[in-house]
Amino acid sequence: GQSLEQPSEVTAVEGAIVQINCTYQTSGFYGLSWYQQHDGGAPTFLSYNALDGLEETGRFSSFLSRSDSYGYLLLQELQMKDSASYFCAVRDNYGQNFVFGPGTRLSVLP
Amino acid sequence: DAGVIQSPRHEVTEMGQEVTLRCKPISGHDYLFWYRQTMMRGLELLIYFNNNVPIDDSGMPEDRFSAKMPNASFSTLKIQPSEPRDSAVYFCASSLGPPWGEIQETQYFGPGTRLLVL
Numbered sequence: 001g002q003s004l005e006q007p008s009e010v011t012a013v014e015g016a017i018v019q020i021n022c023t024y025q026t027s028g029f030y031g032l033s034w035y036q037q038h039d040g041g042a043p044t045f046l047s048y049n050a051l052d053g054l055e056e057t058g059r060f061s062s063f064l065s066r067s068d069s070y071g072y073l074l075l076q077e078l079q080m081k082d083s084a085s086y087f088c089a090v091r092d093n094y095g096q097n098f099v100f101g102p103g104t105r106l107s108v109l110p
Numbered sequence: 111d112a113g114v115i116q117s118p119r120h121e122v123t124e125m126g127q128e129v130t131l132r133c134k135p136i137s138g139h140d141y142l143f144w145y146r147q148t149m150m151r152g153l154e155l156l157i158y159f160n161n162n163v164p165i166d167d168s169g170m171p172e173d174r175f176s177a178k179m180p181n182a183s184f185s186t187l188k189i190q191p192s193e194p195r196d197s198a199v200y201f202c203a204s205s206l207g208p209p210w211g212e213i214q215e216t217q218y219f220g221p222g223t224r225l226l227v228l
Contacts, residue, residue, distance in 0.1 A: 030210045031210045031214060033214075041221075042221055042222055043153065043201070043219050044219065045209075045216045048209075048214050050211070087153065090210075091210040097168055097169055098209065098210065100152060101152075103153075
């Protein structure tokens with residue numbers, strides 16, 4: 001089976017950089033995904049890492065270390081619209097499900 | 111494209127009633143997913159289809175839940191009989207390919223159906 005851990009809440013100010021961590025336990029591993037969800041909205045895909053290293057997409061970057069079963073989402077130049085919940089998700093080689101973490105609620109303050 | 115379409119957007123029903131949620135995936139997408147989201151349990155995958163065939167229903171909570179995909183452009187999730195603990199937001203999502211693995215494809219979520227069972 002799989003389990004994922006994320007901080008429940010993070011607060012930062014506009015223009016700052018914030019890192020949201022995700023640790024996972026799986027019986028195998030097949031990539032780490034990140035999703036954003038605004039209150040009352042649907043999850044939207046942000047980033048995916050299948051291999052170790054950093055993936056950059058504009059202001060957002062995602063990092064993966066398979067040896068540490070760890071990844072993070074890095075948000076730069078924070079804007080008020082980045083206030084949302086952020087979820088990591090995994091599927092492993094031997095499981096048959098796609099599991100989301102509990103989510104990290106990010107609050108961006110002016 | 112209009113994106114993933116779900117109906118109804120809101121549903122209020124009484125315990126014991128049958129509830130049917132509907133989903134139209136993005137045209138050309140071969141994968142369709144049904145999720146449930148609650149404060150207590152978070153976002154859970156209930157079932158997913160590939161080319162209209164159910165591949166993994168291990169997340170379906172119990173026999174009261176059933177899902178079908180009669181064709182590539184339509185899927186239903188049915189709860190019969192409904193119970194108050196089924197109250198949640200139900201999302202449908204679709205993707206060209208699996209949202210994992212070496213050839214990962216983006217998964218697109220619909221707006222969700224907010225179900226309240228009284």
